[in-house]
Amino acid sequence: MRPNPHRGRVYRCCACRDSDGRQLGARCPKLTAARHGTWAFAVDLPSLDKRKTMRRTGFATKAEASAALAHVLECERVGVSLDDSETVASYLTQWLETKSPTLKVNTVHRYRDYLRNDLIPAFGALPLERLTHQHVNQFVQRELAAGRGLVTLHRCITTLSSALNDARRNHRLPHNAARFAKIPRPARPELTCWSTTEAGAFLRHCRTVEDPLAELFEVMICTGMRKGEVLGLHWADVDLAARTLFVRWTLVSVDNSRSMFNAPKTRRSQAWVALSARAVEALQRQRSRQRRQQLAARDYENIDLVFARPDGQPLRSQYVLDHLRRLTAEAGLPAIRVHDLRHIAATIMISEGVPLAVVSKTLRHKNVATTVDLYGHLTRDAADDGVSATCAALDAADARAA
Numbered sequence: 001m002r003p004n005p006h007r008g009r010v011y012r013c014c015a016c017r018d019s020d021g022r023q024l025g026a027r028c029p030k031l032t033a034a035r036h037g038t039w040a041f042a043v044d045l046p047s048l049d050k051r052k053t054m055r056r057t058g059f060a061t062k063a064e065a066s067a068a069l070a071h072v073l074e075c076e077r078v079g080v081s082l083d084d085s086e087t088v089a090s091y092l093t094q095w096l097e098t099k100s101p102t103l104k105v106n107t108v109h110r111y112r113d114y115l116r117n118d119l120i121p122a123f124g125a126l127p128l129e130r131l132t133h134q135h136v137n138q139f140v141q142r143e144l145a146a147g148r149g150l151v152t153l154h155r156c157i158t159t160l161s162s163a164l165n166d167a168r169r170n171h172r173l174p175h176n177a178a179r180f181a182k183i184p185r186p187a188r189p190e191l192t193c194w195s196t197t198e199a200g201a202f203l204r205h206c207r208t209v210e211d212p213l214a215e216l217f218e219v220m221i222c223t224g225m226r227k228g229e230v231l232g233l234h235w236a237d238v239d240l241a242a243r244t245l246f247v248r249w250t251l252v253s254v255d256n257s258r259s260m261f262n263a264p265k266t267r268r269s270q271a272w273v274a275l276s277a278r279a280v281e282a283l284q285r286q287r288s289r290q291r292r293q294q295l296a297a298r299d300y301e302n303i304d305l306v307f308a309r310p311d312g313q314p315l316r317s318q319y320v321l322d323h324l325r326r327l328t329a330e331a332g333l334p335a336i337r338v339h340d341l342r343h344i345a346a347t348i349m350i351s352e353g354v355p356l357a358v359v360s361k362t363l364r365h366k367n368v369a370t371t372v373d374l375y376g377h378l379t380r381d382a383a384d385d386g387v388s389a390t391c392a393a394l395d396a397a398d399a400r401a402a
Contacts, residue, residue: 007073008043010065013057039065043072045082056084075129079171088131089124091172095163104262106252114159118143123160128167131177136160140181150186157181192336193347205331213323215286216307217341222279224345224363227338228252229269231315232261233306240283243275247364251314259314269364346375 013025014037030036040057054072059065075082092115100108122139123131136157143153161178168176194202199221206214220230225247232249239245247270249261264270275283286306293310294300301312309315321338328335336344342363349359360371 008041008069010039010041010062010069012037013040014038041065041069041072043069045072045076054082071129075174078174080174082129083172084127084129086128087124088126088128089120091128091167092119092124092160092163095166099166104252105260106254106262109254110155111159114156118156119160128173131164133177133180136178136181140183144184150184154183154186157183192334192340193343194333194336196348196351198333199344199348202328202331202333206327209327209330211323211327212289213307213320215282215289216320217324217327218282219279219286220338220341221345221348222276222282223273224342224349225273226250226265226269226342227317227320228262229264231305231307231317231320234304235287235306236304238283238306240275240280243277243280245273245275247271247273253317259316266364266366268366271364273364274362343374346371350375 011026012031014028014031016024016028016030018024026040028037038057039059039062040055041059042053042055045052045054056065056068059068072082096108096111096115099111103111123135126135140153140157143156157178161176161181164173164176164178167173203214203218203221206217216230219225220227223245225233228250229247232251233245233247234249237246237248247264250264250269251259252262254260283306290306290308294302294312297311299311303312303314305312305314307315309319317338324338325335346359346363349362350356354362356371356375357368359375360368363371365371
C-alpha cells in the first residue's frame with residue numbers, strides 16, 4: 001500500500017520554557033511574531049512496536065520543512081530505511097568494519113587509507129541522506145586542481161561508490177551519489193617491452209655477473225608469472241620432474257612496512273603453470289644457490305620459499321626493483337618495471353606465433369578478451385599471415401578449377 005502523501009504536519013516552534021522549565025515548543029505565545037522560533041515537521045513512521053514519531057526542527061521557512069517532510073515520505077515510499085542522524089563518517093566506518101572479512105588484507109588497508117585521509121574529511125560530517133552528486137563532483141574538482149593523480153582519485157571514488165552501492169542494496173539510500181562522478185579517465189600506460197634479443201641479452205648479463213636474482217628474472221620471463229606470485233612461490237608447489245608449478249600464494253606489501261601471503265589476484269590465477277626446460281634449469285640453479293646460503297647463514301629461517309633473502313625471509317618488492325634497474329642499466333637496455341617482465345613474456349609468445357588463446361591460458365587471464373585488450377596491437381603480423389594464408393588457399397582452388 002502506498003503511503004499517504006498528506007501524513008505528517010509542519011508547524012512553528014521554539015525553545016522557550018515555562019516557569020517549570022518545560023519547553024513550550026509550538027505552544028509559545030511569542031510565535032505570533034514573525035521572527036520568533038523556527039519551522040519543524042513531525043510524522044509517524046511505520047513500526048512493529050509502539051508508535052515512532054520523527055520530529056525535526058530548525059528549518060528557516062515553512063517550504064524547507066515541507067520539503068524535508070516530503071523527502072521522508074518519499075524514502076518510505078521507495079522502501080528506504082531513513083536515519084538522518086547517521087553521518088557519512090559513521091556509515092563508512094561501519095561499512096568497512098562489516099566488509100573487511102570478505103576482502104583481502106591489502107584491500108582493507110587501501111580502503112581504510114581512503115576513508116581516513118580523503119572521504120571522511122571531505123564528507124564525514126554530512127548526514128548520509130544529504131550526500132549528493134554535487135558534493136562528490138566538487139571534491140573531485142578540488143582534488144584535480146590540487147594535482148591529485150587520476151588513478152588514485154579513481155580508486156578513491158570507486159571506494160566511495162562501492163560503499164554507497166551497499167547502502168542502496170540495504171535500502172538505506174535511494175541512489176548512489178558517487179556513481180556518475182566526472183573524473184577524466186587516466187591514459188593507459190604504454191607497455192615497455194624488450195625484443196626477444198634484448199630479453200636474451202638481459203638474462204645472459206644476469207648470469208654473467210651472478211646476480212642473486214638472476215633465476216627469479218628468468219622464471220618470470222619464461223612463465224609470465226606476476227611479481228607477487230614469484231615472490232610467494234614455495235618449493236612445495238614446484239614439481240621439477242613434471243615440469244610444472246602451482247600458483248597458490250602471492251606476496252603482497254601491507255602499509256609499506258610488512259609483507260604477507262595472500263590468495264592470488266583472481267580465482268583463475270590460482271592454477272598450474274607449465275615450465276620450459278630453461279625455467280627448470282633456472283629453478284635447479286636457484287635450489288643449489290639456496291642450499292649454499294643455508295650453509296653460510298648463522299640464522300636461516302626456512303619457510304620453504306623458492307626466492308628469499310639470504311636469511312630465508314621474503315624478498316621486498318623494492319629490493320627486486322632496485323636489482324632490475326641496476327642490471328638493466330649495466331646491460332644498456334631501456335628501463336622497465338618488474339611487471340613489464342610479464343609483458344615481455346607475452347610479447348615473445350605472440351611474436352613467435354603462439355595462438356592468442358594459448359597466450360591467455362599461459363598468463364591465466366580471466367578470458368581471451370583481456371589478452372586481446374592488452375596485446376591486440378602485437379597481433380598485426382599474425383593477422384597478416386592469416387589473411388595471406390586464406391588468399392593463397394583461394395588462389396590454389398582457382399588454379400585447380402582452371
